[in-house]
Amino acid sequence: MSGEGATLEYTPTWIVALVCTVMVVASMAAERFLHHLGKLLKRKNQTPLFQALQKIKEELMLLGFISLLLTVCQNVISEICISETLAKTWLPCTEEEKQTSHWTTSHLDSLFSSYVAGHGVGRHLSSRPSTTNYCAKQGKVPLLSTRALHHLHIFIFALAVAHVTFCALTVLSGGAKISQWKQWEDDIAKEYDQKNVLYKFTHVHEHDFIKDHFQGVGKIYAFRGWWHAFFMQFLGSVTKSDYTTLRLSFIMNHCRSNPKFNFHNYVMRSFEADFKKVVGIGWYCWMVVVLFLLVNVHDLHAYFWVSFIPLTLLLAVGTKLEHIITELATEVAQKHMAVEGDLIVKPSDHHFWLNRPKFVLLLIHITLFQNSFEIAVFIWIWVQYGFNSCIMGNIAFIIPRLLIGAFVQFICSYSTLPLYAIVARMGSNFKGSIFNEQVQEGLISWAKEAKKKVQKKESSTTSLSPARFLANQQKSKFMNR
Structure with missing residues (x-):
């Protein structure tokens, strides 16, 4: 058991099952809501709004992929080391402000840190001492800490x-x-x-x-x-x-x-x-x-x-x-x-x-x-x-x-x-x-059928031999007379 907290090996199975159940139910409820909303829009012939809903689904899928990348790659990113000089350039806050306002970093983090301090752990659970020590041994600092990656993740979603x-x-x-x-x-x-x-x-x-x-x-x-x-x-x-x-x-x-x-x-x-x-x-x-x-x-x-x-x-x-x-x-x-x-x-x-x-x-x-x-x-x-x-x-x-x-x-x-x-x-x-939806669909179907007829006529014309083609032309002229 390290200071990072218990792994799944030492976590009660009922807690794991409970958390997974809540996540699955919430995700399926959101998916079903979007699905039924789409069916309602289609039933009311609100095709543009239905397409907008599909666009929102695409954005959610993109966010899910970004979330997955951040989660999978967080250890790799945090083990990329840079010099302390680079890490102190272009900062949103100065080091002095960091010392004076450290206690206001996050409402949630503050509560969590108090709990950790009360149990003698002595470090924030979202940080990874192993990656910090990995860069510290080289006299460097991580490119982006796991904690900062977590905050960036929340920012993109928000x-x-x-x-x-x-x-x-x-x-x-x-x-x-x-x-x-x-x-x-x-x-x-x-x-x-x-x-x-x-x-x-x-x-x-x-x-x-x-x-x-x-x-x-x-x-x-x-x-x-x-x-x-x-x-x-x-x-x-x-x-x-x-x-x-x-x-x-x-x-x-x-x-x-x-x-x-x-x-x-x-x-x-x-x-x-x-x-x-x-x-x-x-x-x-x-x-x-x-x-x-x-x-x-x-x-x-x-x-x-x-x-x-x-x-x-x-x-x-x-x-x-x-x-x-x-x-x-x-x-x-x-x-x-x-x-x-x-x-x-x-x-x-x-x-x-x-x-x-x-x-x-x-x-x-x-x-x-x-x-x-x-x-x-x-x-x-x-x-x-x-x-x-x-x-x-x-x-x-x-x-x-x-x-x-x-x-x-x-x-x-x-x-x-x-x-x-x-x-x-x-x-x-x-x-x-x-045009309304029905007229648009009718025009599209008509255009496709007309295109097929033109292509079929062109193919039948080119497949004839020159003599047969001229004979058909003469025959049509005679019939028109």
Whole structure:
């Protein structure tokens, strides 16, 4: 029996069986919950949300693999030795702070250490004296202690859970906001049924859409347009006149033959399809994590400055989306004084950054991840090391971080995501989600059957000899006569 505690050889079998039972039951309960949730989404034809759930499962599987690697390789990593000089560079906390705040390292560790000290063990159970002595004999220190690996393990898990949770809450809140537009869609449908189908003229500059967004022509008015767009993202980012005009413009440019097209359903389907991309953790997200773990050096206050990145991205994206509406209004106001029929704008990709509406979604994804990263780090440090830990930073930096995180979360849910849901539809092309699930499946089956028929016809034509092919051509011409 070493100071590391009893092994399984000297542990009561009922304890081992009990712990294994609890772990298995908890894991199977979580797996069954996700399974039945997926079946419920499929039964309700919520295919985009089902795909988002599959994405979450992939992230959980990735986390499980990372956990397995950390567990299997922890002894190997802790036996990699480096010099003490390297071990004392780029520290989040100084040695003086380590001595003064050692007692606040972890609420759980403190309780566990008290228990160990009371029983005369004299060392933390999560540490491994054998690996420490292995490096100490060489006059070096471990690359990463087993205890630090354990804390890193918890951090990665906390980050992923926080990201999935906050993204789900944000997107669900945004979906609830978009659902409020259904009343506008119903009102438009009623007005269309009651409308007297006569040609009319619309005075462009008297239209509500133009009044709300057109700022004039010239450099000064262009600046006013950006300033106006910046504040509009906080003051009801989408109005009824915006929805009505953008809806009609989409229908007239993409499905003119169906004036009763349910634009609201299309926006919701597209929004749900984008959800699976937002909820995932891409490779660039993990690169961000690694980068800021690297620069979290004492006195740099890296996590405070990190909190401004999602805020800046969010404000830039919201301003750009609002300015796209301003540009659409400006194009019409500059070209026409009056138009025949209702006001229609021209959707185009060139209004978006890099001429790609999807690039905006990428920035929103990074914004949500950065914000969840900031909040996850705060919660992890608080639980693992305590509020007074040196790695937490000065309280003057903590409060602004939390306020910025809450602000980003609220604005992204209330304004930016709903704004993206409708403005992204103003690109040159439309998505397959314009059709419902049954129509999409029918079109895919039809396309496959048509492709098979073409390939079969081509193969039968090439298999004929030249003389036989010419004879068939002559025969078909004769029959056509």
